[in-house]
Amino acid sequence: MKQAIRAAAPLTLFLASMAWPGAAIAGPDTALSIDHLREKALTDSTAWKLVEQLTTLFGARPAGSPSEQAAALWGAATLRDMGFAHAAAEPFALETWEPGTYFATIVAPNPQQLVVTPLGGTTGASVEAFAAVFPTYAAFKAATPEALAGKIAVVLEAIPRTQDGSGYSRAIAIRMNGAREAAERGAVGYLMRGLGTQKERTANGGAARPEKTPFPAFALAPPDAEQLGRLARLGPVRLRLSSSAGWTGKSRSHNVVAEIDGRDPAAKAILVSAHLDSWEQGTGAVDDGFGIAVVTAAAKLVRDLPVRPRRTIRIVWFGAEEVSQPEPVNTFAGARAYAARHATATPPLALVAESDGGAGRVLRLAIGAPENGDLVVRLRSALSPLGVSVLAEAPRAGGPDISVLQATGIPAFRLFQDASSQFDTHHNANDVLSAIDPAALSQNVAAWAVSLWLIADSEDPDPAAPR
C-alpha cells in the first residue's frame, strides 16, 4: 500500500450510516437475519447514489484519462467515508489510446454521413475508396485479397439478442481481429456493424487488437450498417473514412481498494470487484458503474451488520478494464497490476468475484462448493426469494478482470445476470444513468449482499477449493 494515494477528493459522497436494527435479532447467519439483510438491501439507496454520483460528476472515464483519475481519488475518499478500512487508490502505468476526431462518409452515389466510432487500439488515417461489402464475417474471411485490395472492407453481420450474452461473445473476433485481417489482405480501411442489439443509431465501440499501423477502423451504428447494405445492393458505394485515433503516450490509471476486516485473521479473504473505467461515448453507467455500485453497496450492508464476517472482504474497483495494451499486447492492465502488487498479500484469497455483466437482474449464482453442503443450502434459501438459483459448480469464467486472478489458481464465484438488453447500450453513447432500472439494481445488491455474507462467514476454511 506504500504508493497508494489517499487524497481527500473535493467532492465526496456522504452516505448516511445505516444502523442495523437487529439488537434483538440473533446473529446475522441465522435465517431470520439473512431475510432481514435481503429485505433491507432491496430498499437501500446506496447503490443508486453511488452510480448517480459517479456518472454525473465524472461522466465518461476512459482508462488513464483525467476523468478516470479524478474518479479514482473520489472513489478512495468515498469508500473511506463509507467506513471501509484501508481505502486507497493504487496507481499503475498505462499506455493510453484516444479516439481523436473522426468521420465516415458515403461519397457516392450521394453524400451521407455515417454514425461510427473508432475501434479501440487502432491508429487512424484518412482514406477514400470503394466498399467491399460482406453480409457476414465468414464471407469476409473467405474473401480473396483481390476482392479486398484497395477497398474498404465492410462487415455487416448483426449479433442476436441472447439472455446469456453469447451473441456478443461469439462475434467478438469481428471487432478484435477484423481490422488486422482486412489490412493483411490489402484493404485500406475497415467498417463493421457494431456489436449491439439496439435499433437506435449509436455505434458500439470496444477494443480491437492494438495496431500502430495507420488504418482507419470503425464500428457502425446498426441502422447505418443496414443503410450501407441496401445501398450496396443498388450499386457501387464509395466511402471516405477519417480518424485521428491513436496511442497518445504514457499515463496512469488506478485500482481503488478497500476492506472489511474479517474477525478471523487466519481465514482466507474474499475479493469482490467491478471496473471504474468506461468507453468514451457514454458515462459508463451500465458498464460498469452498475457493478461498482452493486458490489460496494452490498459490501456496505455487510459492513454495517452488528458482527464482522469471519473473512476479510476486499473491494476492488479496477482501472483500465476496457482497453488493451500494445507492447506486449495484453488486456486487463488494472487486474494485472493488482495481481502483481498483492501476490503475497495476507490473508490470501479464497474466492474472487466481479460484477460486469450489464444492468440486468441476477438469474443464478455459480460457486464451486459441495452440492447440498451447508453453504449451497444456505445460498439457495437466501437467494430463492430473489428469483436466483444456485449452481454448485465453479464458473468457468468469473469475469474479465477476475480472469487474471483465476489464472493464478484462485477460484471464482459469479452472479450471472440477464444479458438480454446488455448490448443495447454496450460501449455506446446510451450507456448513461437512464439505462439502469432501479429495481434490477436493488435486486443485484440484495443478491450480492446475502451471497457475500454467507460466503464470507462460511465455516468451511476453503469453501470453493477443488475436492
Added chain:
Amino acid sequence: MKQAIRAAAPLTLFLASMAWPGAAIAGPDTALSIDHLREKALTDSTAWKLVEQLTTLFGARPAGSPSEQAAALWGAATLRDMGFAHAAAEPFALETWEPGTYFATIVAPNPQQLVVTPLGGTTGASVEAFAAVFPTYAAFKAATPEALAGKIAVVLEAIPRTQDGSGYSRAIAIRMNGAREAAERGAVGYLMRGLGTQKERTANGGAARPEKTPFPAFALAPPDAEQLGRLARLGPVRLRLSSSAGWTGKSRSHNVVAEIDGRDPAAKAILVSAHLDSWEQGTGAVDDGFGIAVVTAAAKLVRDLPVRPRRTIRIVWFGAEEVSQPEPVNTFAGARAYAARHATATPPLALVAESDGGAGRVLRLAIGAPENGDLVVRLRSALSPLGVSVLAEAPRAGGPDISVLQATGIPAFRLFQDASSQFDTHHNANDVLSAIDPAALSQNVAAWAVSLWLIADSEDPDPAAPR
C-alpha cells in the same frame, strides 16, 4: 411549368404498373370496389419502395442542399415513370442554413461531452461561461437579466408523450424563441432540452427564429439535459459551447409536382402533399419520407383504377418545409413558392391536404362536409375497417405547408395520425428507415387511397365549401 426541370435522374424507380382486376366490377365508387381499393392498398408495396429508395439513395436532405436537389430530380423522374402527368421539379430560391461543426462540453467540475445539435437558423460562436439552469421555460422567462447576464441559459423542460402531438406544439416556443429571449437578457449562449420523448441520447433539432447575431444555441439530448440538471444540483457548472452554424448563402430548392388529370375539366382539383426536405442528422424517413410515400402511393392506386376520378389530383412534394428564411423572417418557402406560381392555375383547388404527422396509424379524418351527407357517409363506410373515424368538420390546421394554401381561403382535409411515438425520432439521428412500421405505413396508404378517391370523385362541385 415553364421553368420546370424535367431531368432524367440516373437512378429512377421502376415500379411495376398495377393492373386493376376490376373489368367485371362496377365503377370504383361502389362499395365493392372501394373495399377492393382499400384491401389492395393494404398489400401494396409502392410506399415502402419509395421511402426505402428515397432515404437509402439520398440520405439526409437539408433544404437547398445538393442531396435535396438530387432527390427532387429523382422524384420528378420517378413520378413520371409511375405514370403521373406533368411531372416536374419546380425550382425556387432559398437562403440556406447549415449546422457546421459544433460541440458542447462541461468544463467543470469535470470535463464531459454533451450530445447536442444546433438550433436551425441560429448563427454560432464559441463561448465559455457558467450555466444558469432552469427546470422549466416559465422559470427561464421569469428570470431577471441579472440571473442571465454573462451566463449560458439552460432550459431543461421535458415534453410529455401525447397521442395528438400537443406536447410538442405547446413547447415549440422554447425552441423558436428561447435563444433570442436569452440573448436579449444578456446571456451568452442557450441550451435547451430537445423537444423529444425518447430516452436515447439523440438531440432533437429544428428551426428557431432566424438570427444572424453570433450566439450559440443548441438542443440537448434528453439524457444530457438530465445530466446537467443533476450536476447543477451538486454545484456550479461551467460550459463551453462552440458552433460554426450559420447562413451560407443563396441556393435553390424544388417543389416536385405531378398530376392525375380528372375526367371533368370543370371540376375543381384536389392537392395532396408532403415534404421532401429533412433535417441533417437522420435520413428524413419519418419526417417526411413517410408522407411522400403515403400520398404518392395512394395517388398511384387511384391513378391505376379503370376510370379516372372526376377531379384532377395534384401531388406536391414541397421543398424546404423544415427551415425558416431570414429576411424577411418567414416559414414554408416551398409552399409559398408553390402558391405564388400556381395562384391562377386551372382548375382551381377545391381541397388541399398534407401528410406530415409522423409514422403512426391514421386515427381519424377531418373534412368540412355536411354531416350525414353522401361524402361523409361514404368516407365513414370506407375508413371504418381501417379503424379510422370521420369528423365532418374542417381541420383548423391542415398541416405546415398546407397552411399557406389554407391562408388563401382553400379548405383542407386532414388524416390525423397517432403521434404517440412521433417525437422519439423527430428531427434527430434516429429518423431513419427502421423507425417506420410497415403495417402503419400500409394503413396510411389505404386510408389515403380510399379518401382520395371518394373526395376526388364526389359529385358535389365543392364538397368542403363553407355553407
